[in-house]
Amino acid sequence: MSIIEIKNLTKSFLQGNNKINILNELNLVVPLASKIGIVGQSGSGKSTFLSLMSGLDKPDHGQILVNNNDITKMSEEALTEFRAKNLSIVFQQYHLVAHLTALENVMLPLEILDHNLSKKSIKDKAIELLNEVGLEKRLSHFPSQLSGGESQRVAIARALITTPKVILADEPSGNLDLETGTRVMNLFMTIIDKYQITTLLVTHNPELASLCQSVYKLNHGKFEKIK
Amino acid sequence: MIAHALKELVRKWRWTLVFVFNLSFGFIGFISLLSFQNSIENKILLDSKKILTADLSISARKKIATTEIDKTKKIIRDLGIKIESESYLTEFMAMLKTSEKAQMVSVKAIDANYPLYGDLELLWENKNYSDIKSSFKNNETIVYSELKEILNLQKEQSLMLGKLNLSLRDIVVKDSTQTFKFGGIAPKIFIHQEALKNSELLKFGSTFNESYLFKLKEPYPRETLLKKLEQSIPDATIKIETAESAANDSARQLGFLTDFLKLIAIISILLSSLGANFLYQVFIFKKIKDYAIFKALGLNKQKLRAQYLVQMITLSLVVTAISALGSYLFIPLIQFFLNKTLSIIFEISIPNLVIVLSFFIIFITCFLVTIPFLFSLETITTAKLFNEEKLNLNISIRSRVPQILSVFLVGLLSLYLTKSVNLTLIFISSVLSIAIFSVVIGWSGIKVLSLFNPRFWVIKYSLKSIIRKKGTSIIVFSCIAISTMLMNILPLVRTSLQEEFNYNKNEQIPSLFLIDVQEEQVNAINELLQLQNLKIDNLSPLIRARISKINDIPFEKKLLKNSFTTREEETEARFRNRGINLTYRHEFSNTETLLEGIPFTNYKDETPGLSLEYKYAERIGVKLNDLMTFDIQGVEIKGKVINLRKVRWISFQPNFFIAFDEGVLNQAPKSFIGTINNLSEEKTKKVISSLAENFSNISIIDVRALSKDILNMADQMSLSIQIMALLALITGLIILSSIIYIQLNERTWELNFLKIIGAKFNSVYLYILVEFAFLTFLAALFGSLLSYVFSFILVKYLFETTFVISFKEPLFIIFGIALISIVICLIITRRILQNSANKILKEF
Structure with a gap:
């Protein structure tokens, strides 16, 4: 059973007067609870692909069906709501809100989401997740x-607190040294396996990508399955 | 280096533009006002001889002894100065009558030589007075143009002035002695000195002013002449004026108009400096990494400083140029309104000195704004500077010293502009205390907010944003509070000043005010009035006197020796140098309130009791229980100050600075002043006519007409004040908008991120509105409350009038500010939310 279906996804940029097709008629089916690695050289379009997947950018044409909803047709506002319920993003630059503590940063997405959870249960869940990532002693620290x-x-x-259907990870270890990066990624994969969340991992590091079930290389705007 | 510094300003053109316009708006008012003041002072100085109509004038509100005039002439001759011509002038108030109407006028009895300088422009003959002087007959008069309308005057119309029958020769349309169009409480008329005697108006005890005017051959030592004359004529009641001192007096009369305008100019500068400080803070935070790169590349401290210096000079030059350009557009507007008020026609030009002065003030402003941040950057290691996110730019107290110094610089500027120690002290203490108070209140407010823990995430995180970004929140809060306060002060002070002219309807304002009523006329006047069921009210004796001693120490003429004298020194000297009117009464009138001491009714001592108006006592430095000696027609009378009282001058009742208890002055030579109340407009005219017909020496003021004139005058002046106040308001609003705009732009990433993690658009709007509208509204509210406090102080102690609470303008400003902040919040948040989230992410 697939959770993501990408059909004829195309995205181009203008460089001077030249139109460059960064993604060219891409097609991909992502099964539920699978981990897909996307690799490629710098400038190959990995981040652009992830931006389109997360609805942060619009394609020239093509469809992205997430849970049978075409996110390319959604308005900014509808996309925002859809993201809150279905997607989480892990950025290379972490993107933590500077004036919120670690605990508050984790609580925020769940608080934003319409739900009937009590404040206490949100906090408990955030603490539990921070425990899981080994930060139980850093709850009240600022970024x-x-x-x-x-x-x-x-x-x-x-990214995990809303229990999303899909996690999109953009070079999550890109800003970290090798040792820390490996440790963080191992932890990331373990947790994802535990929660059975579909993951699209974009990285330039083939070793990291090899932790995924399937790996695609983005080359000249097309996917090339390498694992 | 210079190229890089300039390139940065060009590349960050948005910031540069906001910064430049922000400061320029503040300085447009400053340059315009300084140019206006400079132009008017120059014009008055240029016309100084015409204003005095002489080089030297010796005048007094009494008959000047011939010995004093002989002494004057001797001093002039001893200094080797040639007297080219002399003139003798008598001025007094009297009623001018036609067969139907009467009007109080200021009579100028002139001799054949008048005026020694300047001229009078005449209407019907379309000539100057000097052209018709030789044919101006003894029975002729020329009158100010106001009288033409008041009395419906025609050429050669017969007019009565006391017993003198005059024929109207012409109408004066322009008098070189006048700087204001408003001619005072009585329009002037000119008659021959020889005809004066026939009027039989000047009797014993009448109030009049006598002047001896001299035209001197240039060049002559002005300072030495004035000094010698003041030394040899110590009588405080004799006024010695040179053309220059008369011009300065005349320029000072404009003080009440320009004071308020200057206050606005300083407020505009302060507002824009505040905005500049805020903008610069944003600028410096954005270039921390650039600074670190330069440092890492090996650029030394001096070169980095030079880069900032180049930017400051460039910005100052651009701001000065734009401010000057703006002033060229703004000045014609001020001129248009002021020309309705002022009689002298003058062109306002911007002197080079004003431009240079403005450049320096702008540069100092930029310098003071930059230095604390620059010093702080210099103390931080390059490595730390590279790690912007973790950087905490603590501005040390030492770095803040230039900003603290700036308060004193503003003080100096205020003192230079207003020449008032009181105004400067009020202003500086206000600015300092409000800055401290705002920070304390902002800090306490944050403490209070941190006690709340709302459930709804929008409110929770909005409050957290305010609390956690304590520094920024306090700065935004203080800036908005101070801006609001400054914006509010102007309308509040204006309302109180305007209210001063608006009578309380329940209060009985007299219809007519009678001056120079002789003792023997009182019964006859009352008999005449009784026929019309009227009577004289508030009849008060008036005795001309001179203070000769205070606590047995001679009370001498105060000479101002320094070229820079403060307003307070000038006021004291003026009060000291003039004769005074005394009265006597046993009980206070209903317009007087006892402030200190005991009433006459409780006083039993042998030395006659004295009651002084408290502000007058302050000015001449007299306290309770002091002994004052008065010279009344050569007789010395001593009194003891037993109380200080407050007088509601605007009641138009006969009121005096100094009142004796009944007894000691009862037999002194005196005249009376009194009022007639409850007259309709029509009846007022009839009563004036009949009184003028029967008692030609009495001067009658039509209070209703006078107050109308004053209000008209005030309206015209308030127009120019309103325009300046509008400029300050616009400056304030621009600064507020820039602060909110820049703050919101700083939050672009955060708002975008909320969108990415799925916050509903409405929630994001609410998130930012709660934070900013809440902060702005609270700050505006607090600023408004403070504005009441400071307006009260200004109105009470500077303008010395009653503070009137007005809610209209402050409410308008509070809601206006809140509305502006909401609109800006919505516009910017919408722009962020509609923008591509990815694009914004890439920018950060």
Whole structure:
């Protein structure tokens, strides 16, 4: 059973007077609870692909069906709501809200989501996730007081709190040193396996991609299955 | 280096533009006002001889002894100065009558030589007075143009002035002695000195002014002449004026108009400096990484400083140029309205000095704004600077010193502009206290907010944003509060000043005010009035006197020796240098309130009791229980100050600065002043006519007509004030908008991120509205409350009048500010939400 279906996805940019097709008639089917790695050289269109997947950008044409909903047809507002319920993003630059503590950063997406959860249960869930990423002692620390690895772990916990159907991860270890990156990614994969969340991992690191069930290489705007 | 510094300003053109316009708006008012003041002072100085109509004038509100005039002439001659011509002038108030109407006028009895300088422009003959001087007959008069309308005057119409029958020769349309179009409480008429005697108006005890005017051959030592004359004529009641001192007096009369305008100019500068400070803070935070790169590349401190210096000079030059350009557009507007008020025609030009001065003030403003941030950057290691996110730019107290100094610089500027120590002290203490108070209130407010823990995430995180970004929140709060306060002060002060002219309907304002009523005329006047069921009310004796001693120490003429004298020193000197009117009464009138001491009714001592108006006592430095000696027609009378009282001058009742208890002055030579109340407009005219017909020496003021004139005058002046106030308001609003705009732009990432993680658009709008509208509204409310406090202080202690609470303008400003902040919040948030989330993410 698939959760994501990509049909003829095309995206181009203008470079001077030249039109460059960064993604060219892409097709992909992502099964539920699978982990897909997308690799490619710098400028191959990995991040553009992820932006389109998350609805942060619009394609020239083509369809992205997430849970049978075509997100390319959605308005900004509808997309926002859809994202809240179905998608989470883990960014390379962590993107934590500077004036919120680690705990508050994790709680935020669930608080934003319409739900009937009590404040206490949201907090408990956030603490549980932060425990899981090994930050139980850093709950009340602000992003400026956390290291890169810790910040990314907070971002991972934040991505998980809404129990999304899909996690989109954009070079999550890109800003970390090799050792920390590996540790964080192992943790990330373990948690994803535990929660059975479909994951699209974009990376330039083939070793990291190899942790996924399937790996696609983005080359000249087309997918090339390498695993 | 210079190229890089300039390139940065060009590349960050949006910021540069906001910064430049922000400061320029503040300085347009400053340059315009300074140019206006400079132009009018120059014009008055240029016309100084015409204003005095002489080089030197010796005048007094009494007959000047011939010995004093001989002494004057001797001093002039001893200094080797040639007297080219002399003139003798008598001025007094009297009633001018036609067969139907009468009007109080200021009579100028002139001799054949008048005026020694300047001229009078005449209407019907279309000539100057000097052209018709030789044919101006003893029985002829020329009168100010206001009288033409009041009395429906025709050429050669017969007019009565006391017993003198005059024929109207012409109408004066322009008098070189006048700087204001408003001619005072009585329009002037000119008659021959020889005809004066026939009027039989000047009797013993009448109030009049006598002047001896001299035209001196240039060049002559002005300062030495004035000094010698003041030394040898110590009598405080004799006024010695040179053309220059008369011009300065004349320029000072404009003080009440320009004071308020200057206050607005300083407020505009302060507002824009506040905005500039805020804008610069944003600018510097954005270039921290650039600074770190330059530092890492090996650029030393001096070169980095030079880069900032180049930027400051460039910005100052651009701001000065735009402000000057703006002033060229703004000045004609001020001129248009002021020309309705002022009689002298003058062109306002922007002197180079004003441009240079403005450049320096703008540069100092930029410098003071930049220095604290620059100093702080210099203390931080390059590595830390690279890590912007973790950087906490703490501005140390030492770095803040230039900003603290700036308060004193503003003080100096205020003192230079207003020449008032009181105004400067009020202004500086207000600015300092409000800054401290705003920070304290902002800080306490944040403490209070942190006690709340709302359930709804929008409110929860809005409050958290305010609390966690404590520094920014306090700065935004203080900036908005101070801006609101400054914006509010102007309308509040204006309302109180305007209210001063608006009578309380329940209060009995007299219809007519009678001056120079002789003792023997009182019964006869009352008999005449009784026929019309009227009577004289508030009849009060008036005795001309001179203060000769205070606590047995001679009360001498105060000479101002320094070229820079403050307003307070000038006021004191003026009060000291003039004769005074005394009265006597045993009980206070209903317009007087006892402030200190005991009433006459409780006073039993042998030394006669004295009651002084409290502000007058302050000015001449007299306290309770002081002894004052008065010279009344050569007789010395001593009194003891037993109380200080407050007088409601605007009641138009006969009121005096100094009142004796009944007894000691009862036999002194005196005249009376009194009022007639409850007259309709038509009856007023009839009563004036009949009184003028039967008692030609009495001067009668039509209070209703006078107050109408004053109000008209005030209206015209308030127009120019309103325009300036509008400029300050616009400056304030621009600064507010920039603060909110920049703050919101700083939050682009955060709002975009909320959108990415799925926050509904309405929630994002609400999130930002709660934070900003709440902060702005609270700050505006707090600023408004403070504006009441400071307006009260200004109105009570500077303008010395009653503070009137007005809610209209402050409410309008509070809601206006809140509305502006809401609109800006909605527009910017909408722009962020509609923008591509990916694009915004890439920008950060």
